[in-house]
Amino acid sequence: MYKFTPPFQNPSGSPIRELFKYLSEPGMISFAGGYPASDLFDVEGLQTATERAYKTPVRCLQYAPTDGIPELKQQLIALMAQRGVECANDELVVTTGSQQGLDLLLRVLVNAGDVVLTEQPAYPATLQALKLQQAWIVTVPVDAHGLDVDRLSNLLSSGAVTAPKLLYTVPTFANPTGATLSEERRIALLKLAVKYEFLIIEDDPYGDLRFAGEKVPSILSLASQVDGARDWVVHFASLSKIVAPGLRIGWTVAPKEIARRCVIAKQTVDLCSTPWTQATAAEYLADGALQRHLPRITAMYKRKSDALCNELRAQFDERLEFHEPEGGMFVWARIDGVDASTLLTRAIENKVIFVPGKAFFADKVDSCTLRLSFAAPGVDDIQEGAKRLKRAYDELRAVLAPSVQ
Amino acid sequence: MYKFTPPFQNPSGSPIRELFKYLSEPGMISFAGGYPASDLFDVEGLQTATERAYKTPVRCLQYAPTDGIPELKQQLIALMAQRGVECANDELVVTTGSQQGLDLLLRVLVNAGDVVLTEQPAYPATLQALKLQQAWIVTVPVDAHGLDVDRLSNLLSSGAVTAPKLLYTVPTFANPTGATLSEERRIALLKLAVKYEFLIIEDDPYGDLRFAGEKVPSILSLASQVDGARDWVVHFASLSKIVAPGLRIGWTVAPKEIARRCVIAKQTVDLCSTPWTQATAAEYLADGALQRHLPRITAMYKRKSDALCNELRAQFDERLEFHEPEGGMFVWARIDGVDASTLLTRAIENKVIFVPGKAFFADKVDSCTLRLSFAAPGVDDIQEGAKRLKRAYDELRAVLAPSVQ
Numbered sequence: 001m002y003k004f005t006p007p008f009q010n011p012s013g014s015p016i017r018e019l020f021k022y023l024s025e026p027g028m029i030s031f032a033g034g035y036p037a038s039d040l041f042d043v044e045g046l047q048t049a050t051e052r053a054y055k056t057p058v059r060c061l062q063y064a065p066t067d068g069i070p071e072l073k074q075q076l077i078a079l080m081a082q083r084g085v086e087c088a089n090d091e092l093v094v095t096t097g098s099q100q101g102l103d104l105l106l107r108v109l110v111n112a113g114d115v116v117l118t119e120q121p122a123y124p125a126t127l128q129a130l131k132l133q134q135a136w137i138v139t140v141p142v143d144a145h146g147l148d149v150d151r152l153s154n155l156l157s158s159g160a161v162t163a164p165k166l167l168y169t170v171p172t173f174a175n176p177t178g179a180t181l182s183e184e185r186r187i188a189l190l191k192l193a194v195k196y197e198f199l200i201i202e203d204d205p206y207g208d209l210r211f212a213g214e215k216v217p218s219i220l221s222l223a224s225q226v227d228g229a230r231d232w233v234v235h236f237a238s239l240s241k242i243v244a245p246g247l248r249i250g251w252t253v254a255p256k257e258i259a260r261r262c263v264i265a266k267q268t269v270d271l272c273s274t275p276w277t278q279a280t281a282a283e284y285l286a287d288g289a290l291q292r293h294l295p296r297i298t299a300m301y302k303r304k305s306d307a308l309c310n311e312l313r314a315q316f317d318e319r320l321e322f323h324e325p326e327g328g329m330f331v332w333a334r335i336d337g338v339d340a341s342t343l344l345t346r347a348i349e350n351k352v353i354f355v356p357g358k359a360f361f362a363d364k365v366d367s368c369t370l371r372l373s374f375a376a377p378g379v380d381d382i383q384e385g386a387k388r389l390k391r392a393y394d395e396l397r398a399v400l401a402p403s404v405q
Numbered sequence: 406m407y408k409f410t411p412p413f414q415n416p417s418g419s420p421i422r423e424l425f426k427y428l429s430e431p432g433m434i435s436f437a438g439g440y441p442a443s444d445l446f447d448v449e450g451l452q453t454a455t456e457r458a459y460k461t462p463v464r465c466l467q468y469a470p471t472d473g474i475p476e477l478k479q480q481l482i483a484l485m486a487q488r489g490v491e492c493a494n495d496e497l498v499v500t501t502g503s504q505q506g507l508d509l510l511l512r513v514l515v516n517a518g519d520v521v522l523t524e525q526p527a528y529p530a531t532l533q534a535l536k537l538q539q540a541w542i543v544t545v546p547v548d549a550h551g552l553d554v555d556r557l558s559n560l561l562s563s564g565a566v567t568a569p570k571l572l573y574t575v576p577t578f579a580n581p582t583g584a585t586l587s588e589e590r591r592i593a594l595l596k597l598a599v600k601y602e603f604l605i606i607e608d609d610p611y612g613d614l615r616f617a618g619e620k621v622p623s624i625l626s627l628a629s630q631v632d633g634a635r636d637w638v639v640h641f642a643s644l645s646k647i648v649a650p651g652l653r654i655g656w657t658v659a660p661k662e663i664a665r666r667c668v669i670a671k672q673t674v675d676l677c678s679t680p681w682t683q684a685t686a687a688e689y690l691a692d693g694a695l696q697r698h699l700p701r702i703t704a705m706y707k708r709k710s711d712a713l714c715n716e717l718r719a720q721f722d723e724r725l726e727f728h729e730p731e732g733g734m735f736v737w738a739r740i741d742g743v744d745a746s747t748l749l750t751r752a753i754e755n756k757v758i759f760v761p762g763k764a765f766f767a768d769k770v771d772s773c774t775l776r777l778s779f780a781a782p783g784v785d786d787i788q789e790g791a792k793r794l795k796r797a798y799d800e801l802r803a804v805l806a807p808s809v810q
Contacts, residue, residue: 001636002604002663005516014672017471035468043462050455057448061649063440066422096501096675103674107537111410112517129673132512199407231406244466248679258407267419268534269508270501274653274679 015124015359022353029385031308031354031372034175034329036241038376040297045289046244046280052287053279064275067263068094068251072278075285076237076251083207084221085235087253093262096273098205098236098250099125102168104262104269105201105234105252106133109165117167117198119147121332121360121369123175126168126203137362138164144323146171146181149188156196166199166234171219173206173328176360176371180326186219193232199258205238205250206328208294211302213326220253231255239281241329242294247277301329304374304382311386312372316393329375332357338396340370346392352385420529420764427758434790436713436759436777439580439734441646443781445702450694451649451685457692458684469680472668473499473656477683480690481642481656488612489626490640492658498667501678503610503641503655504530507573509667509674510606510639510657511538514570522572522603524552526737526765526774528580531573531608542767543569549728551576551586554593561601571604571639576624578611578733581765581776585731591624598637604663610643610655613699615732616707625658636660644686646734647699652682706734709779709787716791717777721798734780737762743801745775751797757790 019032054060059069067073073092080087095101102125110116112134118126120139130137138161140152147169155161167189171181181189193200202219220235238250252262266272284290308331309324322333335343340356347353357369374382424437459465464474472478478497485492500506507530515521517539523531525544535542543566545557552574560566572594576586586594598605607624628634643655657667671677689695713736714729727738740748745761752758762774779787 002514002602002660004514004662004666013669017672038463038467041462041466043466046462046466047459050459054452054455057446057451058443061446061448061451061651062443063645063650096679099673100675109407109409125673125676132670132673197407240468245468245676246466246680248675248677255407257409261409264418265537267422268504268530268537269674270505270653271530271650272653274501274682275651276682276685277679 014128016355019353019355022348025351027351029352029377029381029388031352031374031377031385033373033376035376036245036329037300040300041244042289042293045293046284049284049287049289050280052283053276056279060276060279062275064272064278066266066272068092068273069275069278069282071282071286072249075282079285080253084217085253088256090256091253091259093252093254093259093266094273094278095250095252095266096248096270097240097245098203098238098252100269100273101236101250101252101262102126102201102203103129104265105254105258106130106135107265108258108261109199110135115161115164117152117161117164118362119169119174120362120364121176121357122168122362123170123203124359127362139362139364140167142174142177142179144179146174146179146185147189149185149192153188153192156192164196164198166201167193168201168203170203170206172204172216173209173325173330175206175328176330176355176357177332178323178325178328178330179332180216183216183222186216186222187226190219190223190226190229190233194226194228198232200233201236202233203236205236205241208242209298209301209329210327211298211305234258242297243281243284243290247281248274249277249281298327301327301375303379304377305331307379307382308372308374308386311383315386315390319393329373331372331374332369333372334366334369335393336368338393338400339367341367343370343392343396346396347389350388350392352388352392354389419533421760424758424760427753430756432756434757434782434786434793436757436779436782436790438778438781440781441650441734442702442705445705446649447694447698450698451689454689454692454694455685457688458681461684465681465684467680469677469683471671471677473497473678474680474683474687476691477654477687480687484690485658489622490658493661495661496658496664498657498659498664498671499678499683500655500657500671501653501675502645502650503608503643503657505674505678506641506655506657506667507531507606507608508534509670510659510663511535511540512670513663513666514604515540520566520569522557522566522569523767524574524579525767525769526581526762527573527767528575528608529764532767544767544769545572547579547582547584549584551579551584551590552594554590554597558593558597561597569601569603571606572598573606573608575608575611577609577621578614578730578735580611580733581735581760581762582737583728583730583733583735584737585621588621588627591621591627592631595624595628595631595634595638599631599633603637605638606641607638608641610641610646611733613647614703614706614734616703616710618731639663647702648686648689648695652686653679654682654686703732706732706780708784709782710736712784712787713777713779713791716788720791720795724798734778736777736779737774738777739771739774740798741773743798743805744772746772748775748797748801751801752794755793755797757793757797759794
């Protein structure tokens with residue numbers, strides 16, 4: 001048998017994907033997935049787009065340029081302009097989902113032992129990618145307004161953290177917390193990046209999914225307000241949450257030299273992302289279908305978020321803490337005195353699942369936390385799911401502290 | 406500006422992709438690409454397949470299992486059985502082209518400084534991937550019958566090479582040499598792998614493209630004849646050269662534990678390959694369309710290969726050495742006394758391009774070699790291209806040794 005050595009000596013799979021086995025159980029209600037709602041896919045619009053794309057079949061079927069087909073790049077540059085960001089053709093790279101954007105970037109930037117900063121709690125696949133590169137992960141806590149930039153500033157000015165290569169953040173409707181970094185903190189973060197010469201990795205798959213509150217510009221778009229900051233921002237975006245994950249279309253906006261190196265790495269990694277779905281996405285965007293479709297998603301996600309938050313309040317009262325999200329797909333909650341993994345075991349018996357918060361911590365785990373996604377289940381299931389969660393909680397409390405009940 | 410460190414300090418792009426800029430020049434004839442013929446794509450068959458796939462739109466549009474959608478895996482397992490290989494569901498991983506299969510495998514297996522063996526000359530993207538993993542590359546020469554297995558045996562038994570982790574080879578219609586490893590050498594190689602405990606990485610994108618000679622079983626299928634050998638073979642296959650690269654469908658067949666780790670790495674790398682084209686490929690294969698389509702490709706590639714070989718012989722006589730291929734897409738040639746890179750400069754002026762052989766060498770470069778692909782250009786262009794190549798050669802000779810002319 002082949003003998004494995006680090007970093008792949010004892011790898012474990014995604015803690016979220018581990019839960020997928022319960023999805024096939026009849027009657028199971030899932031708050032666990034990070035999947036967008038399947039019933040909101042623009043099935044007809046995408047069919048029209050793919051038919052148009054296939055009118056030039058060779059463009060769909062042959063190898064494509066590694067950085068993306070020109071028609072899609074043009075549309076994505078236009079989309080970024082709508083989002084307040086000017087970017088040149090050689091600053092944008094199409095990737096196989098934004099997940100690949102992160103992987104390419106880390107391979108190009110990070111060597112074993114390099115110091116990297118991440119918000120905490122953070123997206124587990126990011127933590128896994130950083131571990132694969134054998135990075136030294138330093139966490140910065142998140143509150144209701146996103147990354148604690150003051151804390152970061154102290155870590156850097158005190159010398160507690162030196163020479164970080166990059167900081168990873170999902171500043172808008174974060175995964176898992178749903179929090180959005182305030183504009184003031186964004187500007188402060190940009191200034192820190194320039195001063196301490198680290199890259200801000202802004203992962204922005206959910207930015208368009210706002211259903212309440214005021215829009216906050218992306219860190220990348222605010223970079224123009226801070227001298228020299230544009231050199232220190234890499235921005236990931238994706239069609240997975242606003243069109244469909246099945247297209248596998250993400251894109252990276254980065255300073256030219258970083259983008260160029262990502263393209264060279266991508267030549268080795270997969271040569272090019274699927275040209276057929278690139279051409280389909282290009283036609284879909286060119287037609288303006290995204291702008292017509294987005295309000296349908298955000299209206300439904302608002303209904304779902306409201307349903308979840310209202311039912312959680314009705315069921316749990318003060319015993320479950322959370323902030324109502326203004327967009328995205330997630331509610332991040334905390335149940336005092338209960339370990340969320342233990343709660344999950346009870347919850348599964350009650351036919352409801354969620355992700356225990358510990359999956360999102362690189363260190364200093366808060367085991368009372370949990371992530372609930374409202375995107376995929378229907379409104380009725382969301383209400384029923386919250387009720388089941390409460391039943392699981394009550395059962396657990398009865399076992400843990402029977403005398404108190 | 407961000408400061409880069411190894412292995413991405415001074416990266417250069419693919420030497421083959423560098424040549425693509427000449428493709429847009431009017432009248433240019435290209436023997437350079439590794440692209441299959443666009444005019445042979447089964448445009449209608451794939452359209453039918455994608456329409457059938459889209460009858461279940463969520464399967465196309467939602468995230469898919471990381472190891473591939475079940476319908477496609479089932480078809481690929483059946484295809485492998487037709488090719489004489491039994492493989493279990495958890496021994497097969499669908500990848501974004503077989504290029505990604507190699508990348509995942511190397512990330513899972515190879516650490517900086519590990520000794521790896523490759524045939525030489527070899528596919529440049531493989532060399533690039535090995536360099537990205539900072540592997541220590543040891544080359545083994547190739548002759549008209551593929552990898553020189555005796556030479557490899559000597560390297561291992563003499564202790565000149567110790568503890569290699571793996572050997573990379575394209576044993577059937579190799580890129581770039583077009584050579585096919587004989588069955589005897591395949592068996593001998595399997596025995597060496599078992600004895601010295603290294604993995605044979607069999608990259609097999611061209612195996613179905615045989616248009617002359619007798620079929621040679623894949624190394625993987627022969628592994629059943631050598632005790633314990635199946636544990637030491639990883640096999641890559643792809644639909645890129647036999648259906649269309651634009652699907653981005655490759656697959657890896659590997660021992661279970663290696664396959665499992667590749668899946669875990671893939672969760673981090675791109676979550677899943679494009680489900681839409683996976684579903685399309687599954688429908689295409691289920692319909693038997695591949696078996697109907699393959700004879701059309703091989704018949705045309707035979708015509709093209711014949712056209713190239715005949716015209717090269719007519720033009721160059723003995724001055725250009727090559728072996729007539731029995732399949733695949735490439736003719737590997739040697740022009741004595743002429744540097745192929747210098748020849749390329751003249752060739753470009755004469756509106757024909759090819760890949761100078763040096764791109765395929767990790768060391769001990771033979772600069773008189775060149776790779777000519779006959780897959781993409783039409784038969785008339787192939788004949789004209791060979792004539793132009795001769796003109797470029799004559800011009801160069803006139804400059805290099807005017808007194809001899």
